[in-house]
Amino acid sequence: MTDLVKCDRCGTPFSIQTAGIRATWSGDYMVQYFTCPGCHHRYQILTTDTELRQTIQRHKAIAAKIKLGQTKHFRPGTLKKYQAEMEKLEAEQKKRRDELLDKGNEILAALGKE
Numbered sequence: 663m664t665d666l667v668k669c670d671r672c673g674t675p676f677s678i679q680t681a682g683i684r685a686t687w688s689g690d691y692m693v694q695y696f697t698c699p700g701c702h703h704r705y706q707i708l709t710t711d712t713e714l715r716q717t718i719q720r721h722k723a724i725a726a727k728i729k730l731g732q733t734k735h736f737r738p739g740t741l742k743k744y745q746a747e748m749e750k751l752e753a754e755q756k757k758r759r760d761e762l763l764d765k766g767n768e769i770l771a772a773l774g775k776e
């Protein structure tokens with residue numbers, strides 16, 4: 663797998679897989695991140711709260727429904743309705759993800775040095 667990235671801070675090239683994806687909790691917030699093996703800077707991948715985790719679950723459920731609908735040949739109107747709901751959930755997810763970005767960085771900064 664070619665998932666080699668270069669650290670913005672120190673220039674160390676490393677694989678996210680090798681560095682390992684970790685998660686830390688702060689109250690209701692879960693921050694997923696990886697750490698540069700060179701300078702130990704933490705890079706945020708995703709921060710979620712209960713609301714966002716529920717949206718992600720609903721998105722998964724509707725995606726599965728659409729897949730089933732396509733193989734079982736659901737009525738086009740039904741599929742269209744699912745599709746519209748999925749797009750709405752995707753927009754919600756993106757909005758909430760952006761809102762939680764700063765919070766995630768704050769939580770990672772509060773972890774201090776390794």
Ligand SMILES: [Zn+2]
Pocket residue numbers: 669670671672673674698699700701702703
């Ligand atoms: Zn680094």
